[in-house]
Amino acid sequence: MKNREVARILYEVASLLELEDVPFKPRAYQRAARSVEACSTPVEELAEGDRLRELPDVGKAIGEKIQEIVRTGSLRYHQELKAKLPVDLFELTRVQGVGAKTAKQLYEALGVRNLLDLERAAKEGRIREVPGMGAKTERRILKGLAEARGTDRRELLWYAMTAMELLRRALEDSGLFAQLSAAGSLRRGVETVGDLDLLGVSERPEKASRFFACLPEVEEVLMQGPKRTSVKLAGGLQVDLRIVPASSYGAALQYFTGSKAHNIRLRERAGARGMKLNEYALTDAEDRVVAGKDEEGVYRELGLLWIPPELREDQGEIQAAERHELPQLVERSEIVGDLHVHTDWSDGTADLESMTEAARVEGLAYIAVTDHFRFSTTVGGVNTDELLRQVDAIGELNESSAGVRVLAGIEANIQRNGDLDVPARVLRRLDIVIASVHSHFRLSSAEMTRRLERVMDNELVDVLGHPTGRLIGERPPYDADWDEVFYRAAKTGTALEVNANPQRLDLGAPLVRRALEAGARLMLGSDAHATDHIRFLEIGVRTARRGWAEAKHVLNTLPVDALLATRKRGGRE
Ligand SMILES: [Zn+2]
Ligand SMILES: [Zn+2]
Known part of the structure; x- marks a missing residue:
């Protein structure tokens, strides 16, 4: 030691x-x-x-x-x-502005146990709601967090998107921008984002850039001018706003969206056709502008269909665009249900009714309540009796409300040997069964592969939850032969989750694509532990799109009865 x-x-x-x-x-x-x-x-x-x-x-x-x-x-x-006081006091008190007393208060008011919880609470604006803390304390904690983790850390996509939305709304409301878009890795939906890029067109660029630099979210102005302004937000994230002429907006948007590899291919293609492509325009051999004001024009003049930003990684998308074979990527609006939701029956913070109402607000037709099964003695989960009582409660809820349909489910734990910890007779009473690895992460690749194959061979298992177990920036995926796993998923008809929790995004995009190539189907789950979390579905969709997924690959684009009919054990009993 x-x-x-x-x-x-x-x-x-x-x-x-x-x-x-x-x-x-x-x-x-x-x-x-x-x-x-x-x-x-x-x-x-x-x-x-x-x-x-x-x-x-x-x-x-x-x-x-x-x-x-x-x-x-x-x-x-x-x-x-x-x-x-079961919290990571050592880590928490390393953050400037958090002493032992503050940590205790935050635990009691918000359940903050570790740095990640602290960061979430701060970014979601919940710390300011704690009596005696206020917005000032929250800002100090955010700053302390940024310092504690250094400057080079990348932001998780969800939090980068949340920050971007606030900025974009403020800029749009100012009336100073004729056009405005996010660019960079955020626009491509990459799972972590280094800094935020904004691109705008304005008739009053001086005033527009000043307005941006004076936004309340801005902590520090790094540079400010009519063409480019760089600032730092309270959380440490850098934001660059570029203001370009309307005639260059499309070329600039294409250029600043990247990726680098995609842009290199595109410039080569322009060169091969005697043209030149840069951030200002696509020009011909006589230096005449061929395209520039919109992205579609740039791609069209290069003989390509417009390519969705999520695909721009030089992974075959240019060839597909040339042959008119781009996938019809799944859209958020096509997702009609959330199949991975926790309630306060296990470690969620909201009750069954509140989660159902949140799903209705999000425009969903159904949710599956998949609480943890006796997760551990500290976190707690439902036992057999509670689970059966929950099934009854869900039945009553479905009878009393005509809105969102609630499916009864479970997130069962996969034991080391690939068996589940929930008795089969109980599983048969449920509409949907997610099986997840929550322990024994460090098996050999062969052992983990066998374990996952065995659980997918179980006809009562509908979905393999967060299949690789990775936590972005914290825990790598466990070792397994993923192509073998995907092949077995396809063969047994087990869906693979794209878990939309910001720190999971699991499967990640490259594995989504391999899973689809193996013929497997996907399930999108928010893994919500609070009402707000159902909105995570958005980044689950972005991740699926980056893996070239179409609506037909995703189970929860189906109406509920069609969904239940896809199960190995068939439709409703
Ligand atoms: Zn889980
Ligand atoms: Zn879960």
Whole structure:
């Protein structure tokens, strides 16, 4: 065990004691932690030689605690304290503006347990709602978060989109822009975004760029001018606004949307035809402008259909556009149901009725309630009795309301051997069964592949949930032979989820495409744990589009009865 890990436990003990208003002890633990952290000899070595007392600020009592950590890998005293406040205090208190007391308050008011929760709460504007905190605290926390994680981090697509929407609405409402669009990787729907690109046309570019630089969301102006303005938002995200003449808008939009690889192919194509393409226009050999004011014109004059931004990765889209064989990409408006929704029966924050109402507001015709099955002792999930009671509650809800149809489902856990943890007789009572890996992530590729194949062979399993288990920026996908998995999904008629949670987007776009090539079908799920989260479907659609998915590939474009008829066990019983 590394000194840093031992110190981390001691630091956390210090914070927890501080919260309990214990006198003196917090400081003692803090000093001991610092001493362990600063020591160049591994504490294990010191513990073995009974030399812990050599460490400055480590007395008998704390010395014994360190012995216990070295021996057992954890500290009972720490765990007892932590049981009362199960949050990652160490990480949270590293953020400027968050002390132990703030962390406790945030946990009690908003359920914030770790940095990711903190970031979400801050970005969703929920911290300002906590009594005694306000918008100023929220801004300070956002800034602290940006600093804590450095400047080079990329933003998750959902949060980049949310920020972009706010800016775009403000700019549009100003009346200063004749045309305005997002460009860059955000427009292509890439799962993480480095910075935001905006492109506009304005008759008053000076005034328009000043207006932009003065928006309340802007924390810092990096440069400002009538052609280009760069700013930083409170969360650390950089935004570039370029204002171009109307005659160049299409060429600029094409250019700044990228990708680089796609643009290189396009310029080569222009060159081969004796033309030149840049951010201002497409011109012919005599330097006459052939196209530039809209994107369609640029592609048309190059002998191509207009290519949706999600496909612009030089992955065969130019050839497809030339042969008029571009896919008819699935649209958000074609998604009529959400098949992965949690409620407060497990770890969701809203009840059944609220989630159903949220789905109605989103324009959906049906949702599947797929709570966790006894997820773990800390997070909690439904047990068999609760699940059966939920099925009855859903039945009653469907009878009393004529609006959104609610399907009874479950997100069952796939055990190490590929079996589910829910009895088959219970699964038969449900409309839809999602099976997900929530444990034993680190198997060999062969073992994981067998595990996933075995669960898909189960005729009661309709969907493989978040198939690769990755968490963007946090956890890589687990090892498996994905082509084998996709082939088995196609063969058994098991749908593969495109989980739309911002940090998952799982399957990701490249694997979506391979899954479709194997003949598998997709299911889009928001994995909502709150009413707001149903809107995540939008980025699930973007990801499916980047994987060349059409409506016919996606189960939840079907009306509910047709959907149920696709199950391996057939239609309704
Ligand atoms: Zn899950
Ligand atoms: Zn889930």
